[in-house]
Amino acid sequence: MTTDIALPPLRTEPVAAPRHPWRQLLRFASVGLVSTAAYAVLYLILRPLIGPFTANALALLLTAIANTAANRRLTFGVRGSSGVFGDHAVGLLAFAAGLALTSGALGGLHAISDPGRSTELVVLMTANALATLLRFVVLKFTFARRALSA
Numbered sequence: 001m002t003t004d005i006a007l008p009p010l011r012t013e014p015v016a017a018p019r020h021p022w023r024q025l026l027r028f029a030s031v032g033l034v035s036t037a038a039y040a041v042l043y044l045i046l047r048p049l050i051g052p053f054t055a056n057a058l059a060l061l062l063t064a065i066a067n068t069a070a071n072r073r074l075t076f077g078v079r080g081s082s083g084v085f086g087d088h089a090v091g092l093l094a095f096a097a098g099l100a101l102t103s104g105a106l107g108g109l110h111a112i113s114d115p116g117r118s119t120e121l122v123v124l125m126t127a128n129a130l131a132t133l134l135r136f137v138v139l140k141f142t143f144a145r146r147a148l149s150a
Helices: 020-050 052-075 084-112 119-150
Strands: none
Touching: 020 052, 020 119, 052 084, 052 119, 084 119
């Protein structure tokens, strides 16, 4: 007698696009809000320890990885491990663009003043919002392209 249990195969392709595109945008925004809050907390914790630029990069990197994984599953309906490396590579490209935007904003702010933490955070959140729009477009294009080729 065997005790092996056959498990159904994991779904590895994107599910059909939602009937209401607003739902997808709402899911993306929800993931983004959680990611932004996590980023802000990480930045505020790390900033006194490692400085504003390194804190920005590390907080952005950590939240970008989690954000891509969450959006992959919750926003775009991708399950399983098929394509995960490529998806995270695209997410890291979006991270690089976000890092350029936030670092540029932070550099510009420090070039014209000696800002307080709250001013830094407002500038970073604004730059992060622009990076988030870019991330949505890039991820939506990536997953839509995969759905067409499946």
